[in-house]
Amino acid sequence: MTTLTLDLPAVRNRGGGRSHAYAILSPSIAxxxxxxxxxxxxxxGVSFADVASGTATLAHYQRFFTDGLSLAGVYRTALMSLLVALSVTALGYPVAYFLARSSGPARTLVFALALAPELAGVVLRTYGWLIILEDRGFINDALISLGLIGEPLHLSKNLFAVVVGLTHVVLPFGILSMMTSIQGIDPNLERAGQMLGASRLAVIRHIVMPLSVPGIVSSLLISFTMAASAYATPALLGGAGFKVLATMISEQVLFHINWPFAAVMANALLLMMLAVSYAGIRFETRRRAILAGREGGLS
Structure with a gap:
């Protein structure tokens, strides 16, 4: 028997691939x-500036942590963003599952309805909710005319109105992120679960939802960060008494002309969003490591 031996030259890696990658990424990095x-x-740098003397100071940070109003704004912003993130994820998951598993005209219609809010501006949508939720708005007028209530419910100028308005604004982004994750799950896993006797709800709970955790985490992060940085909706639906960091920053810049203190609030808002994003990324990383360890143990 004759044996053929191929003597191929070794491939030399001179770093051309790495430099090519840097060249491609350089515009985005810039x-x-x-x-x-x-x-x-x-x-x-502006947050440490003393406008009067032109020197660096920590007075603005000291005021932020001691005046009480700023920390209340941080708490209100975090609570509002968390409620919006939970509402968007809870309301958007059934829609995302339907879009990921359906086809035909029904899917097209639901997909168009899910993205329809993005066709109108944020201010226009917010004014629409203001008309619906105000004391003499559609909901209160309907309830009063039906005799269910005797006086208008306070549905606007509070946290509830802001959460409702921001949920409407952010919902399409949550649906798209979860739909993409669900589409990556093999439908045969659901069929196998149903063939073994599990109901549709049990299959979704024990198979689809655990496998779609990356999409759920992505929806929570996107919703939280978009809600935390929103300005128009809290300003219009929250009223003058509902202060979040975005509206407080605007007041410091436009009315008090205090740029350093506004920069301190902006830094606090940025750190809040970075901390939440980091926690979400760490959670997903640890989850994948645990799953990889389990798969390695089974093999």
Whole structure:
């Protein structure tokens, strides 16, 4: 028997692939540096500035942590964003599952309805909810005319109205993120569960939802960050008494002309969103590591 031996030259890696990757990423990196990192660095510097003397000071941070109003704004922002994130994920998951598993005209119609809010501006949608939720709005007028209530319910100018309005604004983004995750799950797993006697709800609870955790986490993070940085909806639906960091920053810039203190609030808002994003990423990383360990143990 004759044996053939192929003597192929060794492939030399001279770093061309890495330099090619850097060349491709360089435009994006430049955009991030000039339009994100540099402005954020300038804002951090402004937060330490003393306008009167032109020197650095910690007085603005001391005021932020001691005046009580700023910390209340942080708490109100975090609570509002958390409620919006939970509402978007809970309401959007059934729609995302339907879009991921259906086809035909029904899917097209539901998909169009899910994205329809994005066709109108945020201010227009917020004014629509203001008309619906105000004291003499559609809901209160309907309930009074039916004799169910004797006086209008306070549905606007509070946390409830802001959460409702922001949920409407952010819901399409949560649906899309969860739909993409569910589409990556093999439908045969659901069929196998049903063939073994599990109901549709049991299959969704024990098979689909655990496998779609990345989409759920993504929906929570997107909803939280978008709600925390929203300005128009809290300003219009929350009223003058509902202060979140975004509206407080606007007041410091436009009315009090206090840029350093506004920069302190902006830094606090940025740190809040970074902390939540980091926690979500760490959770997903640990979950994947645990699943990989289980698969390795079974093999």
């Amino acid at each position: 955009v991030l540096i000039f339009f994100f990192a540099l402005p954020m660095g300038l804002m951090v």
